[in-house]
Structure formats: structure tokens, C-alpha cells
Amino acid sequence: MSENINPEFWSAVKEFSKKLSMEDDFLVVSHHDADGISSCAITVGLLRYLGKKVEYMCIKQLDSITIGKVREKDGKCVVFTDFGSGQLPIIEANGLKDFFIIDHHPPEREHDRQINPHPFGYDGGLDISGAGMAYLVAKSLGFESMAHIAVVGAVGDMQDSDGKLHSINRIILEDGVRHGVIKFKNDLRLFGRQSRPLVHMLTYSSEPVLPGLTGNPAGVSQFLESLGIELKNNDKSWKTYVDLTWEERKKITSALYMHLLDSNTPEFIIQGMVGEVYSLVKEEKKSELRDAKEFATVLNACGRQEHPHLGVEVCLGDRGEFWTHARSILERHRKMLRDGIDYLGSNGVESMDNLYYFDAGGRINESIIGVIAGMAYGARIIPPDKPVLAFAKDKDYPNLTKVSARANWSLVRRGIHLGKALKEECKKIGGEGGGHDIAAGARIPKEKRDEFLNAVNALFGEQLKGATQPSSRKS
Numbered sequence: 001m002s003e004n005i006n007p008e009f010w011s012a013v014k015e016f017s018k019k020l021s022m023e024d025d026f027l028v029v030s031h032h033d034a035d036g037i038s039s040c041a042i043t044v045g046l047l048r049y050l051g052k053k054v055e056y057m058c059i060k061q062l063d064s065i066t067i068g069k070v071r072e073k074d075g076k077c078v079v080f081t082d083f084g085s086g087q088l089p090i091i092e093a094n095g096l097k098d099f100f101i102i103d104h105h106p107p108e109r110e111h112d113r114q115i116n117p118h119p120f121g122y123d124g125g126l127d128i129s130g131a132g133m134a135y136l137v138a139k140s141l142g143f144e145s146m147a148h149i150a151v152v153g154a155v156g157d158m159q160d161s162d163g164k165l166h167s168i169n170r171i172i173l174e175d176g177v178r179h180g181v182i183k184f185k186n187d188l189r190l191f192g193r194q195s196r197p198l199v200h201m202l203t204y205s206s207e208p209v210l211p212g213l214t215g216n217p218a219g220v221s222q223f224l225e226s227l228g229i230e231l232k233n234n235d236k237s238w239k240t241y242v243d244l245t246w247e248e249r250k251k252i253t254s255a256l257y258m259h260l261l262d263s264n265t266p267e268f269i270i271q272g273m274v275g276e277v278y279s280l281v282k283e284e285k286k287s288e289l290r291d292a293k294e295f296a297t298v299l300n301a302c303g304r305q306e307h308p309h310l311g312v313e314v315c316l317g318d319r320g321e322f323w324t325h326a327r328s329i330l331e332r333h334r335k336m337l338r339d340g341i342d343y344l345g346s347n348g349v350e351s352m353d354n355l356y357y358f359d360a361g362g363r364i365n366e367s368i369i370g371v372i373a374g375m376a377y378g379a380r381i382i383p384p385d386k387p388v389l390a391f392a393k394d395k396d397y398p399n400l401t402k403v404s405a406r407a408n409w410s411l412v413r414r415g416i417h418l419g420k421a422l423k424e425e426c427k428k429i430g431g432e433g434g435g436h437d438i439a440a441g442a443r444i445p446k447e448k449r450d451e452f453l454n455a456v457n458a459l460f461g462e463q464l465k466g467a468t469q470p471s472s473r474k475s
């Protein structure tokens, strides 16, 4: 049964959209991750559809320094997407007046030029992404053709990580199905199901790591052969997962299931391996853009390797020069992730009562430190019992340290809210931090790292004891 959007929320979206559509000359400013790039593309698509003048930029973070770059574009109406709600005080303190915020992060407070799902009882970490918010605004103005990009944004923010999309994300998914741009079904959810040769899909699997198979192409070939699965098609090209018949897919899935059970992989990781997969049916078969997760990784790669505009143009439909460039960046990005995970695997993490942490210094780029921290559970470098905090050298400000924090559903259900803990402690030590319950980030003065760790460790302890409001997340 499909649900409906809360009518008060939908009215608020329409009212917001009406105000937005009265302006003419825009600058869209967005976050540089997959969801941010998707949000930006949908908003740019909408504004062009409305015949407006529009420029865009995607940046690593919105803070008191980057806001200066935004102000240089004086005279334009600024639309912040996928951030802004947590930075409203910074936006206002810097004298920006002509702006709108389309965001899904917990808001500082309400504002008549902000649209955010939280005041209407939705959870921005699970029910809707930044791209979903941009899509709702677009939809309310009659522009519905980018629902698939909103799904890519939600998948990029891992809002499907318990097996499927929920709530408003589902409504958007159904819009996409109705418009014939997307299809979904239950299947094996390993990365590269469309575009990677089967052997590579299993050899490079890091979410989850497949003991004895990840990193071992000979083992993978043997595993597939023992199941009677040919590695090549009749035309001698490598088979990808989507070339397989249903029977073959079922065979691989149950064999992997047994394999992980035998190697004592935690239940939640095994469960996460099968779930909904989203196919963008207008994209070429076996292209990275055909699968929502692969598409999101392309965007993440563009953003985190400092070419976010490639991602935006690909979302807007470019399949020429920008797409070719984006693909090469994807390879570099995947290599950086593999190196990061290898580094972590050999160096390990430190453990405190209520958290794990590691400090990569300059050895893992700050732009991917959060991704690596999130992958550490799936790679079984850390057990799922505590949140993980990762530190890396800040590239732009030598006296600051970048912090990324990641948790999992079971911790969130037990009371963990990373965003609240980081924000609270940052206020005390002069940092900037915040985010969702399951994923958050911060920048702190370098010399305060240990003080920060001890305090956040204590805050997590309080959250687990139920001293703070438990999250409303569904089980």
C-alpha cells in the first residue's frame, strides 16, 4: 500500500515553491556528496524548466569561510540544497538575505524560506533525502521528470540500508515507476551488479567483505565454477551479474549466504546483502548509471575528487564529455577507497567504552574519511557494537581536524544520535559539527582531539542509558 504525504507538509512545500518561483536569477549551492549533487541537479533542472537564470556550485561544507564565496555572487537568489538547515545561524550572521533552504538535516529552527521534513514528523535520515526534498519542490511546480535522481540521492545517503526505501522516498520511487524511469525488485545488492564482470564484483566486494573471496580472484573463479556458472558470455565478453538467469542468481545468493554464515559474519551484514535494487531503465544496460547505487557512487566520486560539476551534468543528462570524464574519476575514487580500507585493515582502530576511533592524519584524504569509516563495519574491521569516529587532517585549515562519525541501525535504535553528540561537544570546544543520528561530521581545533573523544565517549554513554530522547526510527 502506498502512503500519502502528510497534507500539512505538502501545503508547506507548495507555499515554499510559490515563493521560490517568484525570483528570477539563482545560484544553487549544494553539498558535494551524491545526495548533494543530486539535489543540485534536480533544483537546476527545475529552475531551467521554469525559464530562470541559474548557476550552481557544490562545496565540501557550508561554514563561515565558504559562505564568503557564496556572497561574492551578490545579487543572485541563493538556494541551499542538502545543507543549510543546520547552518542557518551562519547564513544569517554573514548577512545573506535573499536565500532559500531545501534540506533534510535536523533544522536549527524554523524559517519562512526553509523547507525541511523534520517539523512534520519525518526523519530526514531515513524517510527523505536532500534530493527527495528538491524533487518535492519540483513536483509541486509540475516538474516530475527527475524522480530517478531523487532515488539516487536517497541511495547515496544510504537511506535504503535496511533493505528498501521508506515513507516519502517510496512515494518518489513510485512516481519514478509511473513515469517509466525506474524499476525495483529484490535481488543481491553487491556493488557493480550492472557494470562489473562477475569476478570483479565479488573480488572487490567491500560491503560486505566476503571472507576468502574479497581480494582473491582465483578463489572467486573457483567459487563460481563450483556453482556451474560460466564466467564469460557466448561472445567471450565477461558476464556481469545482470547477464545471469534467475536460477543462477539464486544459486550465487544462497551460496554467499551460507558462506557468510559459515564465516560467522554478523546477521545484519548478511541480511543487508539482499534487498531492493533500483534500475534506471532509460540508461543503457550494464552502464554504471543503470543501477542507483552505482550511479550514486559515480556522483560521490565526482564530488569527493573535486569535480562535482561532472556529476551534476551527468544527472542532467550529459552522456558525452562530462560522462567520460566522470567514469575515469570513478576508477580513481574506487582505488582510493580500497587503499583506505587496506590502511585501516592493517592499522586497526582504538577502542573506548562507547566508541571506536582511528586517526588517519594525512594518510586518508579527508574527503573520503567518512566513506571509509562507514565501510569499516561491512569490512568487519570493527564489530557493530559501537559507533566509529574517524579523524583526518583538514586540507584547508592546518589548525583543524576533520571528524566523521558513523553508526548503524541497531545503535540508533539503542539511542545513539551522532549528530546531537557532535554538535553539543563542538559548541563547547569551538568546533562546527552536526548531522544525522547515523552519520555526522565535524571540524575541531587540532589540539582538542582527546578532549573531544573523551567527551563524545561520555555523551554516547548517556545516550545509551536513555538519558537523552531515543530516536523514533522504525525497527
Ligand code: C5P
Binding pocket: 031, 033, 035, 036, 082, 130, 156, 157, 158, 159, 161, 370, 374, 406, 408, 438, 439, 440
Ligand atoms: O550530508 P548528507 O545527509 O547528504 O550525508 C549523509 C551521509 O551519511 C552520507 O555520506 C551517507 O553515506 C552517510 N550514511 C551512512 N550510513 C547510513 C546512512 C547514511 O554512512 N546508514
Ligand code: C5P
Binding pocket: 031, 083, 086, 105, 370, 371, 403, 404, 405, 432, 433, 434, 435, 436, 439, 440, 441, 442, 443
Ligand atoms: O562529513 P561527513 O560525510 O562525515 O558528514 C556526515 C553527515 O554529517 C553529513 O550528512 C553531513 O552533511 C553532516 N554534517 C553536518 N554538519 C557538519 C558536518 C557534517 O551536518 N558540520
Ligand code: ZN
Binding pocket: 035, 036, 082, 104, 129, 130, 131, 157
Ligand atoms: Zn543528504
